[in-house]
Amino acid sequence: MDNRILYGKVCVITGTIHGIGQAIAEKFAEGGAIVYAGDYREGSLNEWARNCSDANETKVIPVYFDVTDSSKIKQIIMDIYKEEGKLDCLVNNAGVISNNRIGMITKDDMEKIFRVNVFAVIDLIQTASRIMSRNKSGSIINIASIVGVNGSPGQTAYSASKGAVIAMTKSAAKELAPMNIRVNAVAPGIIETERFKELYKRNGAAIDTRIEKIGLGRLGTPIDVANACVFLASDSAGYISGQILGVDGCAVL
Numbered sequence: 281m282d283n284r285i286l287y288g289k290v291c292v293i294t295g296t297i298h299g300i301g302q303a304i305a306e307k308f309a310e311g312g313a314i315v316y317a318g319d320y321r322e323g324s325l326n327e328w329a330r331n332c333s334d335a336n337e338t339k340v341i342p343v344y345f346d347v348t349d350s351s352k353i354k355q356i357i358m359d360i361y362k363e364e365g366k367l368d369c370l371v372n373n374a375g376v377i378s379n380n381r382i383g384m385i386t387k388d389d390m391e392k393i394f395r396v397n398v399f400a401v402i403d404l405i406q407t408a409s410r411i412m413s414r415n416k417s418g419s420i421i422n423i424a425s426i427v428g429v430n431g432s433p434g435q436t437a438y439s440a441s442k443g444a445v446i447a448m449t450k451s452a453a454k455e456l457a458p459m460n461i462r463v464n465a466v467a468p469g470i471i472e473t474e475r476f477k478e479l480y481k482r483n484g485a486a487i488d489t490r491i492e493k494i495g496l497g498r499l500g501t502p503i504d505v506a507n508a509c510v511f512l513a514s515d516s517a518g519y520i521s522g523q524i525l526g527v528d529g530c531a532v533l
Contacts, residue, residue, distance in 0.1 A: 283310055283311060283312075284311060284312040285311045285312070285510065285514045285515075285516065286308055286311035286312050286313035286369075286510065286513055286514055287311070287312030287313070288312065288313075288314070289308075289312075289313045289314065289368040289369055289513065290313070290314045290316070290360065290364045290366055290367050290368050290369070291308050291313045291314065291315050291316065291368060291369040291370070291371065291513065292316045292318065292343070292356075292357070292360065292367065292369070292370050292371070292408065293305050293308065293315060293316070293317055293318060293370075293371040293373060294318040294347055294371065294372055294373050294374035294404070295318065295319065295347075295373040295374030295375065296317040296318060296319055296325065296373070297319045297321065297324055297325065298473070298474055299471075299473040299474060299475065299502055300373060300423065300468065300471060300473060300502045300505050300506070301371075301373040301374070302328070302502070303501075303502030303503050303505065303506040304371055304373060304502075304505065304506040304509050304510075305317045305332070305340065306332055306336075306506070307503070307506035307507065307509070307510050308369075308371075308506075308509075308510065308513070309332050309333070309335075309336040309338050309340050310336050311510055311514075312336075312338055313338065313368075313369070313513075314338060314339045314341075314364065315332075315338070315339070315340045315341070316341050316343050316356075316360055317329060317340055317341065317342055317343065318342075318343050318344070318345060318347070318356075318374065319342070319344060320344065320345065320346045320347070321344070322344045323344075324342075324344075325342035325344075326342055329341065329342045343356050343360075347374045347396060347400035347403075347404065348395050348396060348399070348400050350403050353400075353403055353404060353407050354407055357404075357407045357408055357411060358411075361411045366411075366414075366415050367408055367411045367412055367418065368412075368417065368418060368419065368513075369418065369419045369420070369421065369513040370404060370405070370408040370418075370419075370420045370421070371421045371423070371509055371513070372400075372401045372404055372405070372420070372421070372422045372423060372445075373423045374396065374400065375396055375397045375423065375441075376392060376393055376396045376397065377393075377435075377438050377475075378392070378393055378437060378438055379434050379435055379438070380434065380436075380437065381433070381434050381436075382436055385436060385437050389437060390437050393437050393438060393441045394441055394444075397438075397441035397442065397444075397445065398441050398444045398445065398448070401422055401445060401448065402448060405420055405422075405448070405452055405463070408420060409452075409456055409459070409461055412459070412461050413456075413459045413461065416459055416460045417460050417461070418456075418459075418460070418461040418462070419461070419462045419463075419464075419512060419513045419517070420452070420456075420461065420462070420463045420464075421463075421464055421465070421466060421509050421512050421513060422445050422448070422449050422463070422464070422465040422466075423445075423465070423466055423468070423505070424442045424445045424446050424449070424465040424466065424467040424468075424524060425438075425439075425442040425467055425468060426467050426468065426469045426470075426526060426528045426531060427439040427442055428441075428442025428443040428444075428445060428446050428467060429443075429446065429467055429524070429526070442467075445465060446465055446467070446524055449463055449464065449465040449522065449524065450522050450524075453521045453522030453523075454522060457521055457522075462512075462517070462518075462520065462521035463521055463522065464512045464517075464520060464521060464522070464523045464524070464525060465523070465524045465525070466505055466508045466509055466512070466524075466525050466527055467524050467525065467526045467527065467528070468500060468504075468505050468527045468528065469494065469500055469526070469527065469528025469529055469531045470490060470491070470494065470499055470500060470528075470529075470531065471499065471500040471501065471502060471504070471505060471527075472499040472500065472501055472502075473502060476499070493531060494528070494529040494530065494531045495529060495530025495531065496529035496530055497529075498529065499529075500527060500528065500529055504527050505527050508525050508527050512525065
């Protein structure tokens with residue numbers, strides 16, 4: 281893959297403080313994109329963004345906002361449009377997870393999960409697509425999950441939210457296709473993030489059993505997910521929309 285495959289594309293990525301989101305932002309910058317990297321903690325990305333900009337000879341600009349704040353979303357997206365004159369790609373990566381078995385799921389947990397994982401994604405899609413439609417071009421990438429496809433015990437509420445992301449991806453793709461805006465989702469399997477490493481320390485034997493069910497025999501990495509996003513954001517995926525791309529090491533078989 282050409283490592284400048286995203287040269288000059290203006291991209292917004294949410295949830296970039298660590299893990300998958302940060303890997304996506306770094307890969308986009310490596311690909312030559314102008315990256316607006318989002319997080320809700322003011323100042324948390326400043327040093328990393330400067331280093332990433334210098335390393336890749338592009339612009340990586342931190343933007344601080346809560347994805348559940350509709351008015352702030354509109355302000356940020358409009359500010360980017362005024363600055364750059366376009367918006368080429370949106371990656372909806374920000375999300376929350378809660379692991380509770382049936383009977384232990386609270387309404388507060390459900391509402392928080394859906395506010396961040398579903399309602400905010402729809403909000404961002406609506407706002408970004410209005411800007412993209414002005415140039416009749418754009419790529420929207422939603423980060424779903426394998427559990428949104430297959431389900432997972434102990435993750436009913438989270439699985440439901442990611443299933444909703446998959447459904448909205450397919451519907452939005454159909455609606456936005458006449459404006460040449462592509463909408464796809466990436467559905468990661470078990471990815472070795474900081475959060476996963478903490479879980480492994482607590483429950484190593486159960487995790488080992490799950491790894492045995494992965495066809496490729498290893499955990500996924502944030503870079504594996506980021507590479508899929510780079511492809512979907514690029515012109516190489518110009519005829520691909522409404523798809524759910526599993527990045528799961530053949531765990532579904």
